[in-house]
Amino acid sequence: MNEQASPFHQTSAEAFLQDFHHVASIGATDRGGVERQAATDADRRTRDWFSEFARSRGWSVEVDGIGNVFATVEFVPGAPAILSGSHLDSQPRGGRFDGAYGVLASLHAAAEIQRRVEAGELAPKYNLIVVDWFNEEGSRFAPSIMGSSVFSGLMDRDEILAVRDSGGTTVREALEGIGYLGAARGPQQLAGYAEVHIEQGRILEREGVALGAVDSSWYTQKLDIEILGEQSHTGATAMADRRDALVGASRVTLLVRDICSEYPAEALVSSVGQITVEPNSPIVVNSRVHLVADLRANDPEIVRGARDALLERFRTVAEEERLEIVAKDFDVRPNRYYPREGVELQERVADSLGLGIRRIQTMAGHDSVALNTVTPSVMMFVPSVDGVSHCERELTRDEDLVNGLAALTRVVSEMLTGALDGVPYPGRPAVAVGA
Known part of the structure; x- marks a missing residue:
């Protein structure tokens, strides 16, 4: 870890890693992975942990009508919010980093930002909300990226609540069964969204680059x-x-x-x-x-x-x-393009931290792809060992996890003070697709 670059005290980085590896014990498999498919008891236990982390710091917690969980750090009453997060559900016998890293990093980034605000080191103009999106993986209930797509208006809530798993249980029944079908509408005024995720590929590892600034997503069908x-x-x-x-x-x-x-x-x-x-x-x-x-x-x-x-x-x-x-x-x-200004923000932050960064595409879908249709969104990758994902041997090194946490904290801090104000979304391609 680059000690000079990190905005964290060593104890803060250690606390993050301790929490991350604790959450990885929920639904742990015998080969180092996790199994926490959406709206199962293991998924409930991680959501309970998320909620307790937030409430213990004085943050409010609410659950919307599709099971997304929002933890709000209020800085400016009545102001719009910057969202940051990912998902805690997993594939069957999946990896412990996919999704969960982004949620844990967002929680600890929010705690550090709260400390800075209370110390007079940062004056945000927006509130900060950490989110755990429901059923990003789509393994138990199809399609994937479900909670963030309903939130963004890309999918119909009633239709999604009626989707059944292979055993005939509906999304509504499953969420009610674990106590996470809420009545809240969720945040209505957004100023931006940020997500950090493992790459799920080997480009960053192969090139020896610490961070990837995602500029677009692939076309999928x-x-x-x-x-x-x-x-x-x-x-x-x-x-x-x-x-x-x-x-x-x-x-x-x-x-x-x-x-x-x-x-x-x-x-x-x-x-x-x-x-x-x-x-x-x-x-x-x-x-x-x-x-x-x-x-x-x-x-x-x-x-x-x-x-x-x-x-x-x-x-x-x-x-x-x-x-x-x-x-x-x-x-x-369809292809989605992230705002150029958000990519450039990540590049400035990486430079300030002394970390290498490159622009990169995502072949996989992520919650940020859905959010980018309703608010300027930032997507950041950290390296994956061997590019392995959706697999029990999925691995990202602690050093890379902490580097991503440091970068996310800086990016969200900048967004809270208006770095992406007025930025259009979704972004536009730099060149014609296929050119």
Whole structure:
């Protein structure tokens, strides 16, 4: 850690790391990860910890109608707010850094900023709110980035509350079950949003750079795919008579992967990330498979071209395997561009801290992408070891965590004094996409 650069006393950095590693024990797995899917008991326990951290410092806590939790540090009664945060839910057997780091860093940044304000070292014109967004991961309830998207008006609250998980439980029922379906509207006057997150890639680590200033997000779209065959006996049915939906799903899965090889290296990424098989019996040819395919690229035309090609190839599979394959567009998200002024603010802060920084894109979605549609937003990355994420061996070193905390604290301090006043959002691309 760069001792001269950090705005924290050593004890403050140690307190942050102690809290971070304590929260990582909630829902901990046996291989160093966490499992805290949205609105489970483990998710509740982290939310309870978040709320206690805030209330013990005199901050008010409220929960809105989609389960987002807001902790307000009031500096100027009645003034708009700067939001800072991320999410505490995780993927199944996921990593302990994804999302939770941004929430813990925001809490400790807010505590340090409060100390500075009370000491007369900072005179904010806005209030500060730390937020834990509901169901960013989208593993239990689809789609992802749920709480921040409802808050930002990108998704309808009533429709989202009716979404069911694989066991038939609705979002409303799950949130009521853990005591986190609130009635508050949440903050209505915003002056900006800031989020720090692990990169979930290896660019920063490979280049030896401490921070990444996110300037844009990739175009994303999913396909909801249903493959219908006919249930029959695995031993008694002749091979020629089988209409095996799982065989069709296997071919579809490989098609989704292989489409990437038809484009320049790393221009397109794709996967099948979820699969449901019915009836899923060891002696039955499967009659139905449900898949979710994910396509992402910086250039929307690449995604659209890949999608159209896949639909045509799915038709061929359906004919050859005597199946019905229905693929529907799902969760399409355009490129988003962060305000240039926010990127430049991060660069100034990094320079003042003596930390290296580079501009970077995010291929993954984040809550900041949704928030950037309603308020000027800043997104900052810290390095991920080996670029591994959504995995138990996900790792970011303590030194990098503290560097990101230091930078976030400075960025939010600047935003509280008006650094992004009047900045338009979302930002505009510096050059045409694909140029």
